[in-house]
Amino acid sequence: MRQTFDVAIVGAGIVGAACALECAQAELKVAIIESSIVGGGATAAAMGHIVAMDDSEAQFSLTRFSQQLWNTLRTELPREVEFELTGTIWVAADEDEMSAVRNKNRYFTSRGVPAEVLDAAALKQAEPNLRPGLVGALLVPEDSVIYPPTAARWLAERAQQCGASLVRGKAIRLRGGSVEIADGTAISSSLVVNATGAWAPELTPGLEIRKRKGHLVITDRYSGFLRHQLVELGYLKSAHSVTSDSCAFNVQPRATGQILIGSSRQYGAEHSAIDHKIVAGMLARACEYMPALGKMAAVRCWTGFRAATPDKLPLIGPSVTDQKIWLATGHEGLGITTSLGTAKLLVDQIVGRRSAIPIEPYLPARGSREHVYA
Amino acid sequence: MSSPRWDIVVVGGGPAGIAAAVRAAETGASVLLVDDNPSLGGQIWRGAEDNSSLRVARSWRERLKRSPAQVLRGFRIFDQPVPGVLLAESAESVREIPHSRLIICTGGRECFLPFPGWTLPNVMGAGGLEAMVKSGVPVAGKSVVVAGTGPLLLPVAAYLRKRGARVRLIAEQASRAAMLRFATAFASQPQKGVQAIGLMWQLVGVPYRLGCWPVEAKGAGKVRAVVLQQGGRRFEVECDYLACGFHLVPNTELAALLGCELRDGAVWVDDAQQTSVPNVYCAGEPTGIGGVDLALVEGQIAALAATDKPREAQQLHQLRARHRAFAAALQRAFALREELRKLPCPDTLLCRCEDVTFHRVAKCQSWREAKLHTRCGMGPCQGRVCGAAVEFLLRWNIESVRPPLFEVRVESIAIELTVGPTPQVSQGAEG
Numbered sequence: 138m139r140q141t142f143d144v145a146i147v148g149a150g151i152v153g154a155a156c157a158l159e160c161a162q163a164e165l166k167v168a169i170i171e172s173s174i175v176g177g178g179a180t181a182a183a184m185g186h187i188v189a190m191d192d193s194e195a196q197f198s199l200t201r202f203s204q205q206l207w208n209t210l211r212t213e214l215p216r217e218v219e220f221e222l223t224g225t226i227w228v229a230a231d232e233d234e235m236s237a238v239r240n241k242n243r244y245f246t247s248r249g250v251p252a253e254v255l256d257a258a259a260l261k262q263a264e265p266n267l268r269p270g271l272v273g274a275l276l277v278p279e280d281s282v283i284y285p286p287t288a289a290r291w292l293a294e295r296a297q298q299c300g301a302s303l304v305r306g307k308a309i310r311l312r313g314g315s316v317e318i319a320d321g322t323a324i325s326s327s328l329v330v331n332a333t334g335a336w337a338p339e340l341t342p343g344l345e346i347r348k349r350k351g352h353l354v355i356t357d358r359y360s361g362f363l364r365h366q367l368v369e370l371g372y373l374k375s376a377h378s379v380t381s382d383s384c385a386f387n388v389q390p391r392a393t394g395q396i397l398i399g400s401s402r403q404y405g406a407e408h409s410a411i412d413h414k415i416v417a418g419m420l421a422r423a424c425e426y427m428p429a430l431g432k433m434a435a436v437r438c439w440t441g442f443r444a445a446t447p448d449k450l451p452l453i454g455p456s457v458t459d460q461k462i463w464l465a466t467g468h469e470g471l472g473i474t475t476s477l478g479t480a481k482l483l484v485d486q487i488v489g490r491r492s493a494i495p496i497e498p499y500l501p502a503r504g505s506r507e508h509v510y511a
Numbered sequence: 512m513s514s515p516r517w518d519i520v521v522v523g524g525g526p527a528g529i530a531a532a533v534r535a536a537e538t539g540a541s542v543l544l545v546d547d548n549p550s551l552g553g554q555i556w557r558g559a560e561d562n563s564s565l566r567v568a569r570s571w572r573e574r575l576k577r578s579p580a581q582v583l584r585g586f587r588i589f590d591q592p593v594p595g596v597l598l599a600e601s602a603e604s605v606r607e608i609p610h611s612r613l614i615i616c617t618g619g620r621e622c623f624l625p626f627p628g629w630t631l632p633n634v635m636g637a638g639g640l641e642a643m644v645k646s647g648v649p650v651a652g653k654s655v656v657v658a659g660t661g662p663l664l665l666p667v668a669a670y671l672r673k674r675g676a677r678v679r680l681i682a683e684q685a686s687r688a689a690m691l692r693f694a695t696a697f698a699s700q701p702q703k704g705v706q707a708i709g710l711m712w713q714l715v716g717v718p719y720r721l722g723c724w725p726v727e728a729k730g731a732g733k734v735r736a737v738v739l740q741q742g743g744r745r746f747e748v749e750c751d752y753l754a755c756g757f758h759l760v761p762n763t764e765l766a767a768l769l770g771c772e773l774r775d776g777a778v779w780v781d782d783a784q785q786t787s788v789p790n791v792y793c794a795g796e797p798t799g800i801g802g803v804d805l806a807l808v809e810g811q812i813a814a815l816a817a818t819d820k821p822r823e824a825q826q827l828h829q830l831r832a833r834h835r836a837f838a839a840a841l842q843r844a845f846a847l848r849e850e851l852r853k854l855p856c857p858d859t860l861l862c863r864c865e866d867v868t869f870h871r872v873a874k875c876q877s878w879r880e881a882k883l884h885t886r887c888g889m890g891p892c893q894g895r896v897c898g899a900a901v902e903f904l905l906r907w908n909i910e911s912v913r914p915p916l917f918e919v920r921v922e923s924i925a926i927e928l929t930v931g932p933t934p935q936v937s938q939g940a941e942g
């Protein structure tokens with residue numbers, strides 16, 4: 138007998154899994170359709186940094202909201218999710234960057250995000266393995282780190298415990314009212330949500346999503362070497378650039394004692410192979426900030442694709458072309474963080490609840506307005 | 512600093528690699544042979560002072576010395592950053608190795624299967640214990656049980672005995688019927704039969720049980736006894752060491768990284784030992800476990816083909832066919848029995864690097880899912896140990912090789928290349 142669902146979510150990355158749980162908790166009848174491994178897409182490649190960001194007001198609202206949701210959830214997370222409240226340290230290499238530190242500090246503290254300016258000595262004390270000569274930093278203590286694939290799996294399992302169905306199969310067509318699966322079956326559902334990350338345009342043609350490739354390297358275990366997630370402030374400049382390849386110092390302590398080294402951004406690279414030039418540049422940058430990294434043993438390199446929208450904000454809500462096909466994609470480099478916030482905003486719209494933050498900046502329809510401008 | 516582009520680079524200095532380097536260099540090609548050990552010889556000839564193949568080893572080594580081939584010892588190939596350039600790391604430095612053609616002779620490694628207690632100290636691989644003793648750890652007066660499967664068990668037992676160990680038992684999982692069938696394969700390989708008889712002679716008085724395998728290692732702090740099964744019966748033998756290996760598996764990682772096609776866990780090669788990737792050749796154990804004699808012929812054929820001497824290469828095809836037939840008989844004889852799939856208990860550790868139990872992995876649907884969700888195979892050995900076990904135990908396909916092939920220093924990956932990719936060499940056209 139054919140089942141009818143309220144919501145069919147295509148893609149069980151961290152975003153789809155979080156949405157499924159939120160739907161199930163709102164007592165919606167939900168199916169999650171995954172063609173491969175739960176949490177096996179971009180989610181498996183990510184750093185797992187849960188971070189409040191301030192590039193734009195909308196980015197701030199969603200990341201801060203989500204960061205707080207993660208912190209509320211932390212007591213429920215099983216050990217495998219490896220949640221650690223490491224905090225973030227934004228490192229300033231020169232006076233320019235130090236003034237960015239002060240701005241960031243004002244921005245955060247005026248919006249209720251605890252933050253603390255560190256001078257060179259305090260930075261040295263917080264992270265003794267950074268090179269000498271750095272000017273200072275901003276410590277944001279409520280940021281954290283998780284291991285994304287197990288987080289996605291846990292969210293999906295919780296959703297199933299709340300009544301969601303996990304369907305293994307590849308969606309080949311989305312229609313208002315049903316999802317066609319490659320094996321010839323169809324899943325009928327009032328709403329269909331495309332949560333396939335960087336693959337979303339395959340199912341919703343015309344979506345303005347581009348793949349943005351990233352490389353990461355992980356080391357062997359060096360417990361205690363690194364305590365916080367460290368990001369250079371130059372990151373802001375380079376992550377902004379839409380045109381060129383870039384890499385920045387971005388290192389993360391894992392619960393295992395391993396150190397995850399990032400990060401790079403590339404447009405137009407469609408192949409998942411490692412690009413030596415990019416990795417070498419990224420590691421060289423990391424060694425500039427933390428010279429002792431150079432002698433550490435690297436265990437593995439890998440790549441992943443971020444789903445980037447033109448304005449770097451995710452698409453959450455009904456698609457422009459079909460009100461029964463919704464989107465939850467386009468999270469670029471922040472989908473691990475914003476998965477929980479995305480799920481709230483999506484379900485708020487479905488059931489007509491008031492949202493904790495304004496939803497307009499993330500509505501897919503905003504894109505069409507932008508077109509008019511451009 | 513710019514490096515010369517070698518005509519031929521050979522990775523691995525075991526029998527296959529030495530033979531390949533010799534034959535290639537003798538044609539006048541510029542040849543570099545790279546091995547990650549301080550001395551050449553591979554698993555069997557390295558430090559061999561007491562082997563029946565000593566004469567053969569010596570003659571190849573001397574021929575290598577006389578040849579113009581260059582040798583780079585103590586360097587391990589860990590990546591191919593761009594086509595035609597390999598990166599190699601030593602204890603102190605890192606080097607780029609540009610080349611036109613490559614011969615992969617990376618050998619094989621022992622296969623381990625997990626059973627309760629297999630992670631206790633003093634439970635080790637058969638080849639592993641032999642290597643340890645060769646490097647100076649004394650076993651005189653110690654009781655040792657040698658168990659598992661494969662032609663390795665006998666020479667290891669004989670060696671340990673010669674070093675004064677009390678070998679209590681050799682337990683071979685292969686059945687008596689399989690071994691009898693195998694014995695007929697010796698008919699075409701008289702010298703191998705003689706070697707086998709010689710080994711048996713050295714092992715007179717040591718019980719050799721067929722259809723017998725270890726199911727548990729017992730002990731606190733280190734192994735004290737091993738429980739073995741034969742037929743429906745279980746019994747215990749006390750020991751100080753359990754040397755246990757389940758035959759060999761090919762080292763295919765470098766070939767896989769380069770995109771070479773694998774079939775049944777081995778590197779696929781054509782008649783000329785060329786892989787599915789043009790200008791990349793492979794010889795010895797990576798193409799399928801076949802022993803030293805096959806490794807020597809394959810290495811030579813690969814070298815002759817890679818230096819465009821197809822006629823000379825062809826002259827060795829018949830010899831290779833003979834050794835391959837023997838290798839196939841060997842594989843059949845020592846095939847792992849079904850019962851071994853039940854060796855691990857749910858809480859037996861499968862991945863020692865990341866402390867993952869068998870049960871957690873068996874719940875997953877694929878190797879990649881197990882890696883992502885349990886971290887199995889994600890540690891320093893990158894699944895070299897548990898991967899082979901999982902292929903057998905759960906019949907999974909182990910895919911996905913990523914650089915670095917081995918743990919290397921971060922700074923070694925970070926080097927800026929001074930040479931570009933090899934210009935496309937048209938296949939077989941160059942002299």
Ligand SMILES: Cc1cc2nc3c(=O)[nH]c(=O)nc-3n(C[C@H](O)[C@H](O)[C@H](O)COP(=O)(O)OP(=O)(O)OC[C@H]3O[C@@H](n4cnc5c(N)ncnc54)[C@H](O)[C@@H]3O)c2cc1C
Pocket residue numbers: 147148149150151152153154170171172173174175176177178179180181182183184185186187188306307308309332333334335336340350351352353400440441442443444465466467468469470471472473474475
């Ligand atoms: C190198 C790198 C580092 C990152 N670091 C961070 C970080 O530190 N913090 C952070 O917040 N974010 C980070 N991100 C971003 C984050 O990884 C993504 O934003 C997030 O994982 C997106 O999740 P998703 O569920 O939308 O997509 P995905 O995880 O890609 O999930 C999509 C799922 O859809 C499935 N699918 C696709 N097509 C179909 C189909 N036709 N039918 C059925 N299923 C289908 C896929 O198999 C996949 O499981 C990083 C990204 C990269 C690449």
Ligand SMILES: Cc1cc2nc3c(=O)[nH]c(=O)nc-3n(C[C@H](O)[C@H](O)[C@H](O)COP(=O)(O)OP(=O)(O)OC[C@H]3O[C@@H](n4cnc5c(N)ncnc54)[C@H](O)[C@@H]3O)c2cc1C
Pocket residue numbers: 522523524525526527528545546547548552553554555556586587588589616617618619620621637638639663666667759762765794795796797801802803806916
């Ligand atoms: C542990 C063990 C013990 C053995 N004992 C015996 C025995 O007692 N009697 C017997 O008849 N046969 C024995 N064998 C089998 C025998 O070693 C092989 O049949 C034979 O050596 C095959 O030769 P090969 O050249 O293919 O490989 P190998 O002899 O294995 O040579 C491969 C070489 O390549 C090197 N190498 C691998 N990867 C890289 C890399 N990325 N960079 C640089 N170097 C690399 C290895 O360190 C090794 O030196 C043993 C095998 C093993 C694994």
